[in-house]
Amino acid sequence: MKATRVFQLTALVLVAVSAVQVGWWLFDQHAYTVEKVSAARAAYAEQVAAAQALLDSGTAPERVRQLLPGIVTSAGHASLAPELAAALTSEEHRRYRQYAWEGSFFLLALAACIAVIARALRAEAHVREQQDSFLALVSHQFKTPLASLQLSLETLALRAPSPEAARPLIDRMLADLARMEQMVTQILESARLERGRVDLKPEPLQLSAAVARVIAQLAERERPESVAISTDIAPTLTVVCDPLALDVVVRNVLENAVAAVKSAGGGRIALSAHASAQEIELQVNDSGVGFAPAESARLFQKFSRLRAGAGGYYGTGLGLYIVRRLMELAGGRVSAQSAGPGKGASVRLTWPVAAAQATSPAQPAVGQETRP
Amino acid sequence: MSAVILAQVLVVEDDPHLAAGVMENLRAEGYEVSVASDGEQALTWLTGHDCALIVLDVMLPGADGLSVCRTLRARGNTTPVLFLTARGDPADRVRGLEAGGDDYLAKPFHLQEFLLRVRVILRRWDWYRNASATSATAMLRFGGNEVDFRAFRARSWSGESQELTEKEAMILKVLAEHAGQIVSREDLLERVWGYDVFPSTRTVDNFILRLRKRFEKDPANPRHFLTVWGVGYRFLSEGEP
Numbered sequence: 115m116k117a118t119r120v121f122q123l124t125a126l127v128l129v130a131v132s133a134v135q136v137g138w139w140l141f142d143q144h145a146y147t148v149e150k151v152s153a154a155r156a157a158y159a160e161q162v163a164a165a166q167a168l169l170d171s172g173t174a175p176e177r178v179r180q181l182l183p184g185i186v187t188s189a190g191h192a193s194l195a196p197e198l199a200a201a202l203t204s205e206e207h208r209r210y211r212q213y214a215w216e217g218s219f220f221l222l223a224l225a226a227c228i229a230v231i232a233r234a235l236r237a238e239a240h241v242r243e244q245q246d247s248f249l250a251l252v253s254h255q256f257k258t259p260l261a262s263l264q265l266s267l268e269t270l271a272l273r274a275p276s277p278e279a280a281r282p283l284i285d286r287m288l289a290d291l292a293r294m295e296q297m298v299t300q301i302l303e304s305a306r307l308e309r310g311r312v313d314l315k316p317e318p319l320q321l322s323a324a325v326a327r328v329i330a331q332l333a334e335r336e337r338p339e340s341v342a343i344s345t346d347i348a349p350t351l352t353v354v355c356d357p358l359a360l361d362v363v364v365r366n367v368l369e370n371a372v373a374a375v376k377s378a379g380g381g382r383i384a385l386s387a388h389a390s391a392q393e394i395e396l397q398v399n400d401s402g403v404g405f406a407p408a409e410s411a412r413l414f415q416k417f418s419r420l421r422a423g424a425g426g427y428y429g430t431g432l433g434l435y436i437v438r439r440l441m442e443l444a445g446g447r448v449s450a451q452s453a454g455p456g457k458g459a460s461v462r463l464t465w466p467v468a469a470a471q472a473t474s475p476a477q478p479a480v481g482q483e484t485r486p
Numbered sequence: 487m488s489a490v491i492l493a494q495v496l497v498v499e500d501d502p503h504l505a506a507g508v509m510e511n512l513r514a515e516g517y518e519v520s521v522a523s524d525g526e527q528a529l530t531w532l533t534g535h536d537c538a539l540i541v542l543d544v545m546l547p548g549a550d551g552l553s554v555c556r557t558l559r560a561r562g563n564t565t566p567v568l569f570l571t572a573r574g575d576p577a578d579r580v581r582g583l584e585a586g587g588d589d590y591l592a593k594p595f596h597l598q599e600f601l602l603r604v605r606v607i608l609r610r611w612d613w614y615r616n617a618s619a620t621s622a623t624a625m626l627r628f629g630g631n632e633v634d635f636r637a638f639r640a641r642s643w644s645g646e647s648q649e650l651t652e653k654e655a656m657i658l659k660v661l662a663e664h665a666g667q668i669v670s671r672e673d674l675l676e677r678v679w680g681y682d683v684f685p686s687t688r689t690v691d692n693f694i695l696r697l698r699k700r701f702e703k704d705p706a707n708p709r710h711f712l713t714v715w716g717v718g719y720r721f722l723s724e725g726e727p
Binding site: 264265 | 501503504506507508510511514545570572573593594595596597598
């Protein structure tokens, strides 16, 4: 990594020096030509002057033309032969054209080299920056539950509480572990998605059952008393999707909604689904902290964590990125809306109907037949 | 433990688990504890209440811990602050202390160390308050300068009024208590910081330079804050003859 960088920087310097040299060479050639041309013109002018002097002294024009072959005379007046003057001018122009072509070719080639190297350097810097911010984020996100775990364990060790008093500490430790486990999962999932190393096996799935399963898991783990979750999904609705991917997508969206509602001090989450001729849509509405409408696109970018989401301790900023990637891979899409901070939010997950079958969950999916 | 409340502590931490853990442990040690989950809550609470110590998380939603601390200091609130943070590299430590923090603890931390640091900060402030309790010890006059230890204010020989930081006031207090005697850098660190928070005793030198700039007529040739080479410092209230 470091050696490559040194090499690239060295190449950049060499190319830049070459460009300067080409520039200097052009300037030098130009000056040389100007000098040579003016010397030739001076020599011709001397010949013309000599011829004129000869004519003036009474030498016959034929004799003068014989002595000075480049001179023409007319009516006692000497001048340079037009073809000589034209040859000189054309030679001069030919030289300039040559410098212009060669010079601009070299300069263009060098500029292209500089652009390529600079681009590579910038791309590398960008990657490094991303890695740094990722590391900073991950270390912060992990250190908080770690600190909480350590504190709980040391409290148990220091104070040796009764089993009843220890219970809340143990619950807290389990929740901290779950948080860390979730983060590890998210990081691994996003890394796999990044490298395209996902093996999705689409199959027809009952949407209401998938949602119910995620809600049950959530209730078991977090017990969000202040959050009321309601669902309105027809049991006939089926999406064709990888079961794990569907679980991840619904879980991430729902966990986000729960965090947003918790941060707002409690509230409601409503899940509903609709089928149209083209697509099946799952909508998750929450009464949580919401976000500024301008931030709706940024939500699905990697590592974007909104400041408005007061649950600052929550999430790696990868959850919705994973949702977007998985939805894209399933041929669907995801979007989020909010009327503004404090006004709740709504996330829409949409699967195309080509991969969705509204009635018969038992039939094999179209997508599966094309698989090798 | 005992029913006697040792002191009131405000814990500012957005992570509910960590906040609960810190609160329970401080309560078990006999402190009275209030919890705020963000900087604004903390600042609001502090306008109506007094406390002996603020345990302040650096990474808070909204205004971060550093700016909360700066706001407090700008308001003239001198309550000691113990920073808790996930970032523990030396640059972050220095930033925290520059923002007006008294100490800095990186997450994850050891419970016993945390409790010890809380005790040390409170003990140091107890000493300072007791040492400035009487009207005789609250004021220090030397070389035309006048220092009010309770208000953290001073009027220098030129008539200029000065706002002292807690550390400057504490160093001055230690030196004034031992006027005429040599106080080593290590002693100053021990008395003012409690233990080695900084990587070097150079920090003490920087604080002495600041005091000289504030109170010496010619900071380059000090007459009150004298360096004793290789040992430490000596304070002369009369000035060197």
